[in-house]
Amino acid sequence: MTIRLFNTLTGRIEELSPADGKQFRMYACGPTVYDYGHIGNFRTFLQVDVLRRFLKLEGMTPLHVMNVTDVDDKIIRNAAAAGVPIGEYTPRFEKAFFEDLDVLAVETPEKVARATEHIPSMVALIEKLAAEDCAYRTEDGSWYFRIASFPEYGKLSKKDFSGITDGARVDVDEYDKDSARDFALWKAPKPGEYHWQTELGPGRPGWHIECSAMATEYLGDDFDLHAGGEDLMFPHHENEIAQSESASHKTFARHWFHVRFLLVEGRKMSKSEGNFYTLRDLLLKGYKASAIRMLLISVPYRQQLNFTFDGLAAETGAVERLRTFQQRVREAKTAATENATLAEETARSRKNFCEALANDLNTAEARAAIFDLVRAGNAAMDAGTMGAGNARGILEVLGDFDKIFAVLEDHDAEWTKFALQWAEREGRLSEASAEVVAQNSLTDEQIQALVDERTAAKKSRNFARADAIRNELAEKGIVLEDSKDGVRWKRK
RNA sequence: GCACCGGUGGCGAAGUGGCUAACGCGCUGGUCUGCAAAACCAGUAUUCGCCGGUUCAAUCCCGGCCCGGUGCUCCA
Structure with a gap:
């Protein structure tokens, strides 16, 4: 089946297939491990999980690379506040992150890459950019990307940077609002700050170079898809494109997949609003992992999702209904004759399910297709007209459903x-x-x-x-x- | 301020230029049960933010307004 997916870069829904016809090479921006993940983070990881699971269901083999940012301004700040080196600060949050993915039944990518373990690739990339005259060194020993050297800058986020001043720059990840400016590739250490000793001089990598270097290292100069939250579109992904394409002279990622933010009870999730929840907060409140997964998956990725506790309770019931149905079909006494109508409904459900997902990953419709089958199956069992073949067919469709939704097994x-x-x-x-x-x-x-x-x-x-x-x-x-x-x- | 997205029943939410406006939860009725619960079945929006326009026909297309959200700055 043809999978069609919205591409941020072109602004259109396009066919999705691996360039080499077999292996689907994708990169997804992972976590910055400075704290526990919140449900907004996990919506993105969950939607990427749905994508990769569907690719597999459709017979493709994903090669999915995810980075772990284990050095950045926030980490340095938090580690300093805790009085430990960053190498001692990040592991517990990285561990917690992967535990949380397990809780949510998110498949582990084929390759997880830590920033601190790929410094040489980043240095090499910056040297390449310098050779191309796209990067320059400043008095303090930092390196910057020259935005003016990349005329296509802004093509992903559809921004016009034609008026950008050559050489204007900022040296930190967090800075005051001004104009868009050259961004840091390599940051010279402040006194006492942890740094690497490299050909570029002492320092640490900027945030954007990390993803460019690691994506290229494992996926090559060009690959099939790059994913992340909508907020990363600018500047992070725009910068990745500028760096990578300036160095390789090839199209970096062909397809860009961005997941929209969620609201909590109709408002932006923030600590000051008091509606900020980590996964663990919800588990301790008694909400089930499966219901959280179901809720975060059920609204299509391009739609803002309104996360509510009523909604979470509703999904608990929905998951329960599916599990009960599967159990009932497994144990049902089957009729001697097959039910042609039910067989038809089963086939239609499976077809609608796949077509919905193939249509820009419409998880809401895919889910509806399965509930149609639940109703038809229950009615047939009530009437005693479900044959053994019918039961097998239904269980097969439920199995395919669960290859994507992964909520039927009760953990x-x-x-x-x-x-x-x-x-x-x-x-x-x-x-x-x-x-x-x-x-x-x-x-x-x-x-x-x-x-x-x-x-x-x-x-x-x-x-x-x-x-x-x-x-x-x-x-x-x-x-x-x-x-x-x-x-x-x-x-x- | 500039750019963009959305407003569909009690809640979450899909969708379409004309056919019964999906699906889940909730609610109501029924089946079952020692009574319940659970489970299952059935019913549950003459209507798609407001005002105009285009059209034989608009919730769906166009314009304006109101409301919510996002990006432009770290953020998934």
Whole structure:
């Protein structure tokens, strides 16, 4: 199937295919590991995950490179405040970041590249730029990119820089608003600052050169797609293009994929608004990992997403419905004859699902296609008209759905427990909601023992005792489900 | 200020120049149950921010206005 995706560079929806016909080479800007990731960060990583998973479903092999920025102004500042070298400051946040990706079922890219481990590539690239007369050194020993040497500057973000002054420059990542100016490639160390001793002189790399150097090292001068959050379009990605194309004289990334920001309860997420949430904040509040993934995925990437707690609760229910359905199809007694209508509906669901994703990654429609199948399947099972072939077909479609959405397997309880243990280690257990703590105050074995006692009480028609146990568990957020073949329980 | 995106039922949200305006949650009714819960089924927007215009026909195209958001500065 032809995959069509919006390309920021051309402003059009275009066909997506690997240049070499087989391996899809993509680069995605990763985290700056100076703090825990927030849900806005993860929306971007999740949408890139959906993209790479869909490429795989369509038979392509991704070669996906992601950087980890482990040296920049913020890291230097925070590490100094904590009184440790940056090399001791970043590992815990990098570790936390990858743990969070696991929680959200985000696949690990084929290659993860740390900035501090690629200094020589960056130095080589800057030397190349200097040879091309696109980079120059200043009195303090820093190196800058000469924007005036790259007439196409602004082609990604559609900005007009024709009036740019040659030689105007800024030396830090964070600076006061002025005009766009030459950006730093290499920053000379301030007194006492950590630095590398290189052919360029002592210093550390600028933020933009890192991605250019590492993308080129692993993917070559030109590759299929470059991804990131919408805010990175300018200046970060614009600068990457300027550096890379000035050095290689080739088109850097053919396709640019930008994920829109999310709002929280209708407002921009910010610490001052009090609506700033890390993944771990949400787990400690009792929201399930699968619901968070589902919510952040369900709104197409080019659309602003309004993240709300009502929405999160709704997605919990939606995931539950899908899981219950899968379980029911697996265990259903099938009819002797196949249901032609149901087979048709199953095929249509699968077709709609793929077509929706192929159409600029419309996850909302893809998801709707699966719920259509849930309804049709349940109705057929109610009527006792689902054949064994029907069941196989439905499970196959659910399997494909889950290759993208990855929410059917239930790891929620273990991730919640993981977050609680982390909070305990960090002395942050007080941030957990009372309900989450209560839910995890009993072990699975203790719960099962109570459930068994209730079943026995029911059998001897001691409903008072049975109801007392049910209430006791309910108070701890544990719900029971009576069915013909026994009792199931779960943490709500 | 300049540039850009969006405003669809109680909430989240898809979509289309004319056909029943998806889907999830919620709500209401039903099936099931010792009673519940869970599960399942069914119903649930004559209407798509406001005002004009184009058109035989507009929620969808054009213009203006109002509201929310984003970029222009570190940010996913």
